Amino acid sequence: MNILVTGSRGQLGNELQLLAPSLPEHHFTFTTATELDITDPSAIETAIKQFRPDCIINCAAYTQVDRAEDDETMARLVNHRAVEYLATAAAAHDILLLHISTDYVFGGVGNTPFKEDACPAPLGIYARTKLDGESAVRSSGCRHLILRTAWLYSVFGNNFVKTMRRLMRERRQINVVFDQVGSPTYAHDLASTILLILNHPNLADHLGTYHYTNEGVCSWFDFATAIAELSGLSDKCSVLPCHSDEFPSKAQRPPYSVLDKTSIRTTFDLHIPHWRESLERCIRKLDASE
Numbered sequence: 001m002n003i004l005v006t007g008s009r010g011q012l013g014n015e016l017q018l019l020a021p022s023l024p025e026h027h028f029t030f031t032t033a034t035e036l037d038i039t040d041p042s043a044i045e046t047a048i049k050q051f052r053p054d055c056i057i058n059c060a061a062y063t064q065v066d067r068a069e070d071d072e073t074m075a076r077l078v079n080h081r082a083v084e085y086l087a088t089a090a091a092a093h094d095i096l097l098l099h100i101s102t103d104y105v106f107g108g109v110g111n112t113p114f115k116e117d118a119c120p121a122p123l124g125i126y127a128r129t130k131l132d133g134e135s136a137v138r139s140s141g142c143r144h145l146i147l148r149t150a151w152l153y154s155v156f157g158n159n160f161v162k163t164m165r166r167l168m169r170e171r172r173q174i175n176v177v178f179d180q181v182g183s184p185t186y187a188h189d190l191a192s193t194i195l196l197i198l199n200h201p202n203l204a205d206h207l208g209t210y211h212y213t214n215e216g217v218c219s220w221f222d223f224a225t226a227i228a229e230l231s232g233l234s235d236k237c238s239v240l241p242c243h244s245d246e247f248p249s250k251a252q253r254p255p256y257s258v259l260d261k262t263s264i265r266t267t268f269d270l271h272i273p274h275w276r277e278s279l280e281r282c283i284r285k286l287d288a289s290e
C-alpha cells in the first residue's frame, strides 16, 4: 500500500515514522505542515497526484485545547475544514482515510466508558471542531476509519509526561487535579495499532469509528504520581491532589472521558497494554535519551 501521512512532526506522526521501516511491504510518505498544509485543497490534490496514496493517515491537527478558545478560526480551519478537504479528495480518488479524533467529543457526564455511538457533547472549541471534522469525514462518502483516542504522550513533542518530569525536577511539590478521569495513551501503542489495523486482511469489512486508548483508568493526579514513581522522582517532589477549579483554564474539560474499547479490541483481536506498563516503556526511553 502507498500510505501518505500528514502532520508527521507531531507525536503520533513521529511514532509512525519510527515503526514504518518494520513494514517494508508498505511505502510511506511522511509530510510535515510545511510540506503538505492540509488547509490548502490544491496542495492536497498535488500531493495525491504526486504520491498516489491508497491510504492517508491524518495525524495533523490543531491540538492546543486552551489556545483554541481564542483562536477558533484556525482551530476550525485545521480540525474541521481541512479534514473536509482531505475527506472530499479521498472520496474523489477512492483513498482510504484514517483520521484521528478525541475523547473530548464527549462532555464527561457519567461514570461508565463511552461507546462509539454515545451522544457527543463537546465542551470547548477544540472539541467542537474535532467533532465537526469527524462529521465531515462521515458525510464525504470516503472509505474511512476514525480512531478516537485520549491523553496522548510520547517521547516526541510536548506532553504531560515530559512537563511533569521537568516540573518534578524543578519543584519540591506540585498540585495535580484528581477530578478529571481518563485513560493515558502512549502514542507508540496507538501507532502500532494503526499499522496492525491497516494490515488486517478484511479491513474493508470493518471500516467506521473506533475508540483506542491504553487499558485502565486514572486521574491526572494518579498519572502524575506514577510518572514520579517510575522516573525515580518521588523523593524529590511531592505530588498533591487538587480540584480543577484551583487551576482555572480557558477550555472546560470533561470530568470523565474514558472510552470503551470493546469494539476495536474484538474486531481486530488486539492486546491493549495497561497505561502504567506503557508509561514505564516511555519513561525508560526518555531516561535513555536524556
Ligand SMILES: NC(=O)c1ccc[n+]([C@@H]2O[C@H](COP(=O)([O-])OP(=O)(O)OC[C@H]3O[C@@H](n4cnc5c(N)ncnc54)[C@H](OP(=O)(O)O)[C@@H]3O)[C@@H](O)[C@H]2O)c1
Binding pocket: 006, 007, 008, 009, 010, 011, 012, 013, 032, 033, 034, 036, 037, 038, 039, 058, 059, 060, 061, 062, 063, 078, 082, 100, 101, 102, 103, 130, 149, 150, 151, 152, 153, 157
Ligand atoms: N495530544 C493529545 O493528548 C490528544 C488527545 C486526544 C486526541 N488527540 C488527537 O490525536 C491526533 C494526533 O495528536 P498529536 O498529539 O500527535 O498532535 P501534535 O503532536 O500536536 O501534532 C499535530 C501535528 O499537526 C501539524 N499541523 C498543524 N496544522 C497543520 C496543517 N495545516 N497542515 C499539516 N499539518 C499541520 C503540526 O505541525 P507543526 O509541528 O508544524 O506544529 C503537528 O506536527 C490529533 O488528531 C489530535 O487531535 C490528541
